[in-house]
Structure formats: structure tokens, C-alpha cells
Amino acid sequence: MIQWLSHVMPNVVHLGWLGQNGWLTSIGQTLYMTLWSALFGGVVGMIFGVGLVIFDKHGIAENKILFNIFDKIVSVFRAIPFIILLAFIAPVTQAIVGTQIGPTAALVSLSLGVFPFYARQVQAAISSVDQGKIEAAQSLGATTSDLIFDVYLREASSELIRVTTVTLISLIGLTAMAGAIGAGGLGNTAIAYGYNQFSNDVTLVATLLVLILVVIVQLSGDALARATSHSHR
Amino acid sequence: MAEPIINLENINVLFNQTSTAVTAVKNVTLQVNKGEIYGVVGYSGAGKSTLVRVINLLQLPTSGKVEVNGDVLFEKNDTVSKRIGAKDLRVKRRNIGMIFQHFNLLEEKTVLRNVEFALRHSQKKEKEITDRAIRLLKLVGLEDRKDFYPAQLSGGQQQRVAIARALANDPEILISDEATSALDPKSTVQILDLLKRINRELGLTIVLITHQMEAVKQVADKIAVMSSGEIIERGDLVNVFTHPQKELTKELIGTKGELAKAIHLLDKDAIENLNHEEWELVHLTYTGQDVVDPIAATLYKKFDVEVSIIFGNVDELRGTPVGTLFVTLKGDAKSRQNAVDYLKQVGVDVDEYNSKEVIA
Ligand SMILES: Nc1ncnc2c1ncn2[C@@H]1O[C@H](COP(=O)(O)OP(=O)(O)OP(=O)(O)O)[C@@H](O)[C@H]1O
Ligand SMILES: [Mg+2]
Secondary structure: OHHHHHHHOHHHHHHOOOOOOOHHHHHHHHHHHHHHHHHHHHHHHHHHHHHHHHOOOOOOOOOHHHHHHHHHHHHHHHHOOHHHHHHHOHHHHHHHHOOOOOHHHHHHHHHHHHHHHHHHHHHHHHHOOOHHHHHHHHHOOOOHHHHHHHHHHHHOHHHHHHHHHHHHHHHHHHHHHHHHHHHOHHHHHHHHHHHHHOOHHHHHHHHHHHHHHHHHHHHHHHHHHHHHOOOOO | OOOEEEEEEEEEEEEEOOOOEEEEEEEEEEEEEOOOEEEEEEOOOOOHHHHHHHHOOOOOOOEEEEEEOOEEEEEEOOOOEEEOOHHHHHHHHOOEEEEEOOOOOOOOOOHHHHHHHHOOOOOOOHHHHHHHHHHHHHHOOOHHHOOOOHHHOOHHHHHHHHHHHHHOOOOOEEEEEOOOOOOOHHHHHHHHHHHHHHHHHHOOEEEEEEOOHHHHHHHOOEEEEEEOOEEEEEEEHHHHHHOOOOHHHHHHHOHHHHHHHHHHHOOHHHHHHOOOOOEEEEEEEEEOOOOOOOHHHHHHHHHOOEEEEEEEEEEEEOOEEEEEEEEEEEOOHHHHHHHHHHHHHOOOEEEEEEHHHHHO
């Protein structure tokens, strides 16, 4: 088996499992980048998404100034192409994590790249909660935090899981892009050891692995969203 | 002496649209007394929802005064401008339950959790909260459905959960905004009976908005008729139904339709044959006992007036039968006048339509 593999995919086998450029190492790096930036970008994006809804006109904590600040920040970061953000943010990254290369360095730009996207998704998801539910809760004397957590976030939970899935998948795409400029991970493997060295077998396997990752995320997201929803018989 | 629990004074609500300003509520003053069921009726867009949402300040008025149970929640006019604080408002709102046309339950929470949600700030222990929620579900007959999600219940059942939730904090007032409009007739009757029961048993004051006349007929003590943001007619239910003043009110309660029907039933020949000077069409309305039966004989014997019945029916207003009868009275003017006076004396309401009106 190994022998056959080293015959058809010599470069793939040559990279090995572990070691600096090994397959497990790069899978690990991709997961590391995806999960941590999902956490940072997700928390910030969630806060901005909720803010955009509650501070909006007729929102439960209507505030024109805060809404405009949130809206502008999200729009500006959303407008910067990720690949430019990567370069642009390098000095900031240096200041925060002490280096400009490697997976940890990439976290800063990945988080910044993903949060505005997620913020807009969250905004759309929780805006879809029926205004009637908000009013009913208000008529019961619900506080702002009740409204955010028990009505907006809870009632939109399956929609939120769906947009989180979409965001995670696009984040995997971003990690591949970050890989291209030296952040490690499967993207890096595909470019540095595949494309740049004319090793098409490496590119192919790296691509397949990214694809598998995407499918796993999509399927688990769908299943979770379905399990969370009680709004249909 | 009746004690007002809701007191709205000179309420105006303006909505500023981009192009035009809509005055949804115009200078409305309304008092609702403790323990009353007050119906607010009117066509779609009349401003009913906007008006009642002012009671718990889900809708802030542009001007006017909102007083609930002696506390001023909002007051704004040329000289004052004040408004209850957010925290106090939340406490106050728990004293004003509200139910809606589309139930507005939290769909990701079970029936029990929906009711418990209302009790979150009640300073009770978790166990007490659950006990109270279950007691409320018993009240509405749904304790066996406590672990269901709203989507697994029928509309009528969902509305009953919404009622349990609205009653969770022992409110003194319940506002019902078209609560039966999305339900089938059977569920509608059940919900109305439930509202009547809690009004009686818990002494709850209920403000009932609806465009279904049947609903107010069944339960309301008083009604207000709204049109274009104003209350155009109001008063005791039976009074308004038996003596509607405004055209719109007559239209809403069907008096107009009944008159048209009576005229339609008076066939052409009959009209031709009647001496125009000697007859008139009268609309008799009477409550309580069936006083009409012996009337024909009496009028003939006593006043020499001939009575022919065109049609009649008996309606029920909050349990009181109210009869309506269209008859023609034949006889000379003097006798007819005596007959009508007599009818009024025995407690029958008489609307007279002279022959010219009928033929025109
Ligand atoms: N948030 C709003 N913004 C602008 N206009 C509004 C708003 N809410 C209500 N209106 C307008 O105010 C008027 C009264 O509306 P309202 O909902 O109070 O009527 P309603 O009597 O409850 O009608 P329905 O029987 O259809 O519920 C309508 O012309 C409506 O378009
Ligand atoms: Mg309405």
C-alpha cells in the first residue's frame, strides 16, 4: 500500500505525517487557525451583530451614535479584501503576538477578516425574529438582557447555527489564503509544496483534505441546526 | 362608585412616515373601570392596536396622559413632559398582561418554560416558579401539555398558553389585541369563555380589541367604537347595540343591514297597496322578557293599529337576550302615535321610518 502510494504520489508521501511540513502538522495548523479565529472573530462578530440590531432604529436599546459606530466599523472592515488586510495588519500582528509569520500570527488577521462577515450574518439572523415575540416579552416586563438572550439569540438559534456554519466554511477558505503567505496549514502545503514545486499530487491531496473539512463542518452544522429547532412540527 | 384603573387623557399618536405623518390616534380620552370588560371595536386601521399599546407604553404617545392604577406612566402636553423610568416601567408592565392575535409564544421554549419566563423577575425560588407556572397551566387546562413546544399545539391551545403567561404575574389588567381573530369559531368561544371566567374569578379588568362583533357581544360590559383614530361612540354594551348613534356603529353591529333586509322583504305590491299616509315601518328592540308576543293583539285592541311582522330575531348580548323586530303599523297618524308611545312605555325601543323613507 505505502509502496503503491509512493509510486503514484511520491511527493505526498515524502512530506510525511509529522515533522515541520507533515500532513498532520498542516491539518493541525488549519484547525488551530480556524477554531481560534472563529472564537475571537465569532465573539466580536456576535457582539457587533447583536449591537447592530438592538441599537438600530426602533431597536430594543435604540442608540443612533452606537449604531453608526458599529455599522461603520463593520462596513469598513468588510470592504477591505482579505489578502490586503493580511499585509496591512502585519505591524499590528507583530505588536500583539510578536511575530508576523506562522499560524498564531495569522489569527489576528483571520479574526479581523471574519468578524464583520459574521456580524452581518448574525444581524440578519436575529432580525428575522418576529417583532411580536419581542413585544410580548416586553409586555411581560423583560429586561434588555432577557430580550437578547432568551428572545433574540434563543429564538434565532437554529438560524445562528446555520450562519455560523457558513462563516466557519468561509473561514477555512481564509486560512488557506493566509497559508499562501506563510501562515502554515493546508493552504500553505498546497501552495508551497504543491503548486510552487510542480507537485500536483500534493496540491490535490491538500485540496481534498480542505474539502473533507468543509463537508464535515457543513453536515454537523445542518444536523445541529435541525436538532435545535422546535418551530416546526 | 366605579373605580377607574386605566385612565387615558387626550392621547395622540403620530407616526412620521418619510412623506406623510399618520395620526393613528386622535385626542382619545378613555377610562376603564376596575373589573370591567371593555371592548374596543372598529375597522382595520382605525387605531385600536395603537391605542391599547399606549396603556403599557409599548407605544409611546406623541402627547397625552397615561395613568394606570393611579400611577402616571406618561404625561406630555404644553406644560409637562414626564415618563416613568425604565425599571419602574418593567415592574408596571408585569401588572398589565397582554395577549395577541398571533400568540407570540417563544417557539424554542416549552409551554412550561414560556410561562416560567414571565416569572423570571418575580423574586420567587425556582421551585415556586415551576409550581406557579403549572398552576396557571391548570387554570387554562393545559398542564398535560407542559413539555410540548408551541408548534405542537393548536392555535386555541397556544392562545391559552399565552393567557397563562400573561396572567403569570397576577396582573390586574389584561389587554387582548385580536386574540381570537386567528382562531376557528369553537376555539374562539373557548377563549372568550376563559376570559369571562378569569374576569369573574380573578376580578381582572380586560380591554378587548376586536373587529369580531360576536366577541364583544358575548363578553363586553362596555364598548368604544373607533374610526380614523377617534372614539366616535362609547357606552354600555346593550345601550350601544340597541341605540347605535353613528352610521359606522350601525354598520358594524349590523343594524343597517337589518333595515335594508326589512325594506327588501316588504314586497313592492304591499308597498303600493298601502296608503302612504296610513302606515309606517318601525324597528322595535327589546331586552329581557319576550314582551312582543301579546303586542300585536294589544295594539289592535287598544289603539286600532294593525301590526304585521316583517321579520325579527333574538340576539344575545352578554347573556341577555335582545330581540329585534321589524313591523309595519297601519292606522291613522294619531293612533300610531299612541301605539308607539305605549310601546316605549313598556320598555321597547322604537325607531320609526315613515313610508316615504321606506319607499325612497
Ligand atoms: N409603527 C407604525 N408606523 C407607522 N404607521 C403605523 C404604525 N403602526 C400603525 N400605523 C398606522 O396607524 C394606523 C392605525 O393602526 P392600528 O394598527 O392601530 O390599527 P388597528 O385598528 O389595530 O387595525 P387592525 O384591525 O388591522 O389591527 C394605521 O393607519 C397604520 O398604518
Ligand atoms: Mg390591530
